[in-house]
Amino acid sequence: MSERIRVLQDIGVRVWVSRTSPVDEQQPTARATVAAAGSAEETAQLDWDGIVYRASRCTACDLHRGRTQAVIGTGDRNADWMIIGEAPGAEEDRRGEPFVGRAGQLLNNMLLAAGFKRPQVYIANIVKCRPPNNRDPRADEAASCAPFLRRQIELVQPKMILAVG
Ligand code: SF4
Numbered sequence: 001m002s003e004r005i006r007v008l009q010d011i012g013v014r015v016w017v018s019r020t021s022p023v024d025e026q027q028p029t030a031r032a033t034v035a036a037a038g039s040a041e042e043t044a045q046l047d048w049d050g051i052v053y054r055a056s057r058c059t060a061c062d063l064h065r066g067r068t069q070a071v072i073g074t075g076d077r078n079a080d081w082m083i084i085g086e087a088p089g090a091e092e093d094r095r096g097e098p099f100v101g102r103a104g105q106l107l108n109n110m111l112l113a114a115g116f117k118r119p120q121v122y123i124a125n126i127v128k129c130r131p132p133n134n135r136d137p138r139a140d141e142a143a144s145c146a147p148f149l150r151r152q153i154e155l156v157q158p159k160m161i162l163a164v165g
Contacts, residue, residue: 002076043147047076048155061144063087063129063137069096073124073152075115081121082158083107085147086165087137093130106153107164123157124149 046054055070065106071088083099091101099107108118127137127145137145153161 006026014023021096027123040147044154046151051151053150058128058148061127061141061143063127063131064143066132067129068093070128071095071096071098071125071130072128073122074098075118075122076120077122077156079120079156080159081116082121082153082156082161083121084161085123085125087125087127087134088130090130091148092125098125122152122158124152136137
């Protein structure tokens, strides 16, 4: 076992293993919701300022009702690694930054074990607005927000995406 894997296991991070099943295709209902998010085609053309501006005013799903602010992302926009979590929690909603607090500390430690510092990666969530009571985002909410994440991935062009949460 490598030192890196040992450290990751010591801090409670499950080591990634390859999936054998292909990624699910978007369901038709999800595609319809993406369209309802308001011109996914327009979102696909946004620059970073446009993503921030538009997501901050987005009302494409009910999650906008409970947000203090949209949590877009943080870190190096040209990073090789992109970390994608589920949704902002209370602290993230308050500070406008993903993965802060205990989850953020765990992520920082995990990155250090992998030889990275937090500013060297780009961190975002599937949905940009905090779900009520910190519940998991629903599939329709994730679908509504997908154009923003998809555009972020296009702009960062990471070599690796790490999905966490
Ligand atoms: Fe819009 Fe995404 Fe917020 Fe829903 S979670 S309101 S789609 S920015």
